Amino acid sequence: MIRVLLDTCVLFKPLLCDTLLCIAEEEVYQPLWSVDILEELERNLIRHNITEQAAQRRIGRMRQHFPDALVEDYQDLIPAMRNDPGDRHVLAAAVAGNAELVVTENLRHFPEEAANPYGLEIVSQDKFLLDQVDLVPRAVHEALTRQVSRYRREPRTLEDLVIALGTPGNGCPQFAKRCHADSC
Known part of the structure; x- marks a missing residue:
C-alpha cells in the first residue's frame, strides 16, 4: 500500500x-x-x-x-x-x-x-484525488458514499459533496469535474 x-x-x-x-x-x-x-x-x-x-x-x-x-x-x-x-x-x-x-x-x-x-x-x-479515481474508482465511490452517509448537515448527497469539493475553498475542481462526468 x-x-x-x-x-x-x-x-x-x-x-x-x-x-x-x-x-x-x-x-x-x-x-x-x-x-x-x-x-x-x-x-x-x-x-x-x-x-x-x-x-x-x-x-x-x-x-x-x-x-x-x-x-x-x-x-x-x-x-x-x-x-x-x-x-x-x-x-x-x-x-x-x-x-x-x-x-x-x-x-x-x-x-x-x-x-x-x-x-x-x-x-x-x-x-491526488484524480489519481485515486483513475486507480480505484469503486473504492473512491464507496468512500464518498460512506462519507455523506455520516453527515447530519450538508452535504447530504454525493452530488452535493462533489460540488463542495470543487469549490475554491477545498481546491479540487478537476476531481469534482471528473466525478460529475463519471458519476462518482
Missing part, C-alpha cells in the same frame, strides 16, 4: 480531510502525519475559531482511526531538507515515514530538487 504524507493545509479543511481519510479507510493508501503537522493543525484550527476542545477531539479521532499514521524520529532530518524552511519538517517526516507522496496545497514550498533525492512526489489534493 502506498504511503502518503498529508500536509497540514489539506488536513485543515474539514470536508477535504474527511474525503482523504474516508478514501484511506478503503485501504487505498496509508496516510501519514507527524506531531509537528498535528500541532500546526491544532494551532490553525484554534486560530480559525474552533475551540481547543473541538480541535483536540478532531485530532484525537484522526489518531484513533489511523494509529499507524504517526511518523516519528524525523526531527534530525529537518536541517538536511532543502525546501521552504517553514515546511522542512513536512519533507523530513515524509522521508522518515518512507512516503512516496506528499499531498499539499503549497507545491511551491517543495521544489523538485528538494524532493527528488528522496524519491518523493509532491502533488496537490486535486491531483
Whole structure:
C-alpha cells in the first residue's frame, strides 16, 4: 500500500480531510502525519475559531482511526531538507515515514530538487484525488458514499459533496469535474 504524507493545509479543511481519510479507510493508501503537522493543525484550527476542545477531539479521532499514521524520529532530518524552511519538517517526516507522496496545497514550498533525492512526489489534493479515481474508482465511490452517509448537515448527497469539493475553498475542481462526468 502506498504511503502518503498529508500536509497540514489539506488536513485543515474539514470536508477535504474527511474525503482523504474516508478514501484511506478503503485501504487505498496509508496516510501519514507527524506531531509537528498535528500541532500546526491544532494551532490553525484554534486560530480559525474552533475551540481547543473541538480541535483536540478532531485530532484525537484522526489518531484513533489511523494509529499507524504517526511518523516519528524525523526531527534530525529537518536541517538536511532543502525546501521552504517553514515546511522542512513536512519533507523530513515524509522521508522518515518512507512516503512516496506528499499531498499539499503549497507545491511551491517543495521544489523538485528538494524532493527528488528522496524519491518523493509532491502533488496537490486535486491531483491526488484524480489519481485515486483513475486507480480505484469503486473504492473512491464507496468512500464518498460512506462519507455523506455520516453527515447530519450538508452535504447530504454525493452530488452535493462533489460540488463542495470543487469549490475554491477545498481546491479540487478537476476531481469534482471528473466525478460529475463519471458519476462518482
